[in-house]
Amino acid sequence: MTRNVLSVVVLVSGNGSNLQTLIDQQADLGIRISAVVSNRDDAYGLVRAREAGIPTITLNHQQYADREVYDAALIQQMDQHNPELVVLAGFMRILTPTFTRHYHGRMLNIHPSLLPKYKGLHTHRRALEAGDTEHGVTVHFVTEELDGGSPVIQARVPITDTDTEDTLQQRVHAQEYRIYPQAVAWFAEGRLKLINNQAFLDDAALPVTGYDYPVEETAELS
Numbered sequence: 001m002t003r004n005v006l007s008v009v010v011l012v013s014g015n016g017s018n019l020q021t022l023i024d025q026q027a028d029l030g031i032r033i034s035a036v037v038s039n040r041d042d043a044y045g046l047v048r049a050r051e052a053g054i055p056t057i058t059l060n061h062q063q064y065a066d067r068e069v070y071d072a073a074l075i076q077q078m079d080q081h082n083p084e085l086v087v088l089a090g091f092m093r094i095l096t097p098t099f100t101r102h103y104h105g106r107m108l109n110i111h112p113s114l115l116p117k118y119k120g121l122h123t124h125r126r127a128l129e130a131g132d133t134e135h136g137v138t139v140h141f142v143t144e145e146l147d148g149g150s151p152v153i154q155a156r157v158p159i160t161d162t163d164t165e166d167t168l169q170q171r172v173h174a175q176e177y178r179i180y181p182q183a184v185a186w187f188a189e190g191r192l193k194l195i196n197n198q199a200f201l202d203d204a205a206l207p208v209t210g211y212d213y214p215v216e217e218t219a220e221l222s
Contacts, residue, residue, distance in 0.1 A: 006031045006188040009083035011091035012038050016045020018089040018110060021177045022184060023052045029181055030188040034081040037074065039093055055081070061093065071099040085187055088142065089180075097144045105194040107142040108187070110180050112172050114154055114209065115140060119147035124165045124172070134158050137172050138210060139183040141194045150199040151210030152183045152192060179213050 008031045010019050019036065026033060036049035037057040046056045057077050064070035075098075078086070088109040100107070113123040115138040127135040136156040141149035155175035159168065186192035191202050199206045 004030075006084050007034045007082050008032065008085045008087055008184070009035050009037060009078050009081055010045075010049075010087045010089050012036060012043050012045030012089050013040050013092040014043055014045065014090050016043065016048045016089060017173065018176055018180050019045045020048050021181055022087065022089070023048060023054070025181050029185045031085070031184060034083060035078070037078060039091070045089070067094070067096050068098060071096045075099060075102055085184070086142075087180075087184065094146060095142070100142055100144050103142070105141070106187075108139055108152070108180075108183060109142045109147070109149070110137060110139050110176055111147050112137050112169070112176070114138060114156065115147060115151050116208075124168045127159065128163065128165065128168065132159055135168055135172060137175050137179065139179055140210070141197075141199055143197060150194060150197055150206070151208070152186075152199050152201075152206065153179045153211040153213050154209055155179050155213040156215055175213075175215065182213070 010022065010033055012019055023033060033054050035055045035057055036045060038046050039059060039061045041058045041060065046058065049056050059074055059077060061070050064073065084106060086103045086107040114136040118126050124135065134156050136154055138151050138154045140151045143149040155178060157171045157175060183192065186201060193200045199210065201211060
């Protein structure tokens with residue numbers, strides 16, 4: 001049986017390395033990236049999209065009166081591509097409640113910490129300064145609360161005595177490229193859902209920290 005291909009819109013503000021991972025795996029994940037959107041015209045993620053033949057949209061937030069006006073314009077542009085899933089891949093904007101409600105239950109974000117720890121910025125530095133023995137990354141549903149939506153999947157990274165922000169960031173990035181495609185695949189397969197603000201996988205509620213992805217595992221989950 002051939003499954004339906006899920007229409008995905010990806011939002012970026014910078015390099016777009018997670019976007020590239022999704023571009024490279026579209027067929028395997030059962031998705032089609034219908035558009036890539038950015039608030040910055042110099043975002044390298046737009047270059048990645050164009051090289052893959054994916055339509056791009058640039059809306060400079062500085063040209064809009066406020067967040068509400070900007071997000072309304074963003075919704076209007078995005079909805080022309082009929083997204084069944086919205087993926088935030090380094091989109092450096094705090095989204096309004098209007099925006100998050102519009103895509104409720106069909107928007108994912110990736111955050112470089114083991115949520116609920118270290119919401120917001122500078123997560124690698126904060127983990128090091130706290131003397132943590134492990135750090136990591138979380139894919140979560142997006143809700144009105146910043147980095148507060150129900151976690152879907154996490155990958156953990158041990159912190160060594162010699163780690164710096166840069167070395168820790170590199171290892172976290174490596175895990176991002178593994179767990180984001182997995183979460184997107186689950187959603188495309190209809191296995192991942194948000195019900196009453198709780199993430200469910202295969203009709204079972206996920207733990208408060210999401211699925212714990214084995215760090216040493218190299219094979220993709222089926």
